[in-house]
Amino acid sequence: MNLLNRIRRSIWRMTWPTDDQGRMKLVLNDLLLHLHPTTVPLRALKVTYTFGLGGLSILLLGVLAITGALLLFAYTPTPDQAHKSIETLQTEIWLGQFVRNLHHWSANLLLILVVLHMLRVFYTAAFHHPREFNWVLGLALLLLVAGANFSGYLLPWDQLSYWAVTIVTSMLDYIPLAGPAIRRAVLGGPEVGASTLRNFFAFHISVLPFSIFVIVAFHIWRVRKDTISIPRAVDEDPPTKRQLKYVTTVPHLVVLEVTGGLIVLALLLLWSGTVNAPLLESADPHHPPNPAKAAWYFVGFQELLLHFHPVYASFVIPALTLLALVLLPYLDFDPDRDPNVTGIWFRSARGRRLAGLGLLVGTVWTTLMVVIDEYWLDLPSLLSFLPNSISTGLIPLLATLLGLFIFRLALRAHGATASESNMALFSLLFAAFVTLTAIGLFFRGQNMALMWPWEV
Numbered sequence: 001m002n003l004l005n006r007i008r009r010s011i012w013r014m015t016w017p018t019d020d021q022g023r024m025k026l027v028l029n030d031l032l033l034h035l036h037p038t039t040v041p042l043r044a045l046k047v048t049y050t051f052g053l054g055g056l057s058i059l060l061l062g063v064l065a066i067t068g069a070l071l072l073f074a075y076t077p078t079p080d081q082a083h084k085s086i087e088t089l090q091t092e093i094w095l096g097q098f099v100r101n102l103h104h105w106s107a108n109l110l111l112i113l114v115v116l117h118m119l120r121v122f123y124t125a126a127f128h129h130p131r132e133f134n135w136v137l138g139l140a141l142l143l144l145v146a147g148a149n150f151s152g153y154l155l156p157w158d159q160l161s162y163w164a165v166t167i168v169t170s171m172l173d174y175i176p177l178a179g180p181a182i183r184r185a186v187l188g189g190p191e192v193g194a195s196t197l198r199n200f201f202a203f204h205i206s207v208l209p210f211s212i213f214v215i216v217a218f219h220i221w222r223v224r225k226d227t228i229s230i231p232r233a234v235d236e237d238p239p240t241k242r243q244l245k246y247v248t249t250v251p252h253l254v255v256l257e258v259t260g261g262l263i264v265l266a267l268l269l270l271w272s273g274t275v276n277a278p279l280l281e282s283a284d285p286h287h288p289p290n291p292a293k294a295a296w297y298f299v300g301f302q303e304l305l306l307h308f309h310p311v312y313a314s315f316v317i318p319a320l321t322l323l324a325l326v327l328l329p330y331l332d333f334d335p336d337r338d339p340n341v342t343g344i345w346f347r348s349a350r351g352r353r354l355a356g357l358g359l360l361v362g363t364v365w366t367t368l369m370v371v372i373d374e375y376w377l378d379l380p381s382l383l384s385f386l387p388n389s390i391s392t393g394l395i396p397l398l399a400t401l402l403g404l405f406i407f408r409l410a411l412r413a414h415g416a417t418a419s420e421s422n423m424a425l426f427s428l429l430f431a432a433f434v435t436l437t438a439i440g441l442f443f444r445g446q447n448m449a450l451m452w453p454w455e456v
């Protein structure tokens with residue numbers, strides 16, 4: 001055996017199989033096919049169905065792991081060194097700025113892609129039976145990815161990160177009973193300081209990446225066990241396994257994955273080569289910027305804090321939303337009763353209109369409520385005989401829930417199915433959150449007052 005052949009055989013021992021048994025062995029031994037089935041339904045390869053969002057998220061996790069490992073060589077997680085080490089990385093280390101940019105933008109893009117992937121899964125009803133539990137695993141991934149972004153946000157130790165983390169962690173105080181203890185444990189003391197940086201660093205480089213790795217592996221394993229959902233047209237019956245045409249993963253699926261991956265990588269490299277990750281002056285615990293804003297993905301909650309009592313904005317509303325999202329696949333579809341709509345974008349033609357209606361109502365209603373609350377409505381003085389937690393917490397929450405209930409009831413009365421009505425409700429709430437985030441990001445200036453973006 002010549003040397004090259006010996007090297008090749010030491011890495012990949014199999015020869016290309018010609019029989020069934022050989023093929024089986026290949027699957028067991030080959031990494032690529034370990035992560036994929038040998039064949040996939042041709043229809044599941046439709047790009048405008050999954051948009052490859054789950055696979056691209058995995059690609060970004062890979063980019064983050066590599067660039068994160070490189071950053072570790074330059075970064076020091078102490079308040080007096082952290083900011084300096086980032087500056088040194090950017091100015092004195094070859095490609096340091098570029099690697100930091102790549103890590104920063106990949107992390108932001110990952111969060112966006114994971115949310116888009118979740119929306120794809122939701123709007124194609126791909127979380128219905130038998131994929132309910134995989135939806136729950138996905139939610140855990142969403143929280144972990146947000147947590148990884150947030151813990152990384154503090155590490156540069158600049159004014160932006162210090163105050164953003166101060167704002168968000170102060171919301172922990174409002175968790176009933178255990179809030180202050182949880183906040184103290186997360187911060188490692190009464191306020192953001194050296195212990196916080198050490199805690200966040202440990203979470204960022206070990207606990208969260210490890211948890212993400214384990215749950216992604218579980219998630220993908222479930223995709224294989226539950227089988228990937230199949231796209232279909234409105235009113236088309238779900239195809240049986242015998243009606244589906246199967247093609248081999250190599251090359252059909254792999255070519256699509258590699259093409260999509262290369263396009264996203266190219267755009268990411270280009271972006272990271274031209275747009276630098278932000279870095280303000282070193283953190284100053286005595287001088288908060290005005291306005292001090294949370295990281296963009298938490299600005300929606302910060303905006304909520306301006307309108308609801310802190311216990312409701314920081315705990316009750318996020319906890320209710322999470323609970324609703326966890327229960328959603330079990331409440332939205334009963335396999336013994338409801339029509340199977342998995343794989344149909346927006347469930348039906350009516351569903352499409354209702355999703356649009358939900359988005360419109362959510363955007364307009366939230367904007368109106370924010371403006372009314374800012375300029376005209378003063379619940380604490382209007383209901384001055386009640387404690388604040390009731391006048392600006394329980395009452396507005398119950399009013400909102402009643403409004404949502406009536407909205408859903410009206411849709412049901414007009415013939416929408418339970419799943420279509422839930423979809424409209426989900427769209428409304430999603431649009432409300434995006435609107436709150438946009439208002440917080442672009443329309444809040446000094447002292448968090450409402451103003452036009454060009455005055456902010």
Ligand code: HEM
Pocket residue numbers: 050052053054055057058114115117118121126127131134135136137138139141142145216219220223227228229230
């Ligand atoms: C780090 C985050 C995530 C990664 C890497 C990931 C990865 C993947 C991949 C590769 C697939 C195969 C099909 C596709 O690409 O669409 C998939 C499917 C799926 N994902 Fe995720 N996912 C993540 C987050 C989520 C989230 C946030 C949810 C929902 C809350 C979710 C729910 C699902 C479900 C239900 C499926 C099956 C879809 C079907 O059969 O059509 N995933 N995921």
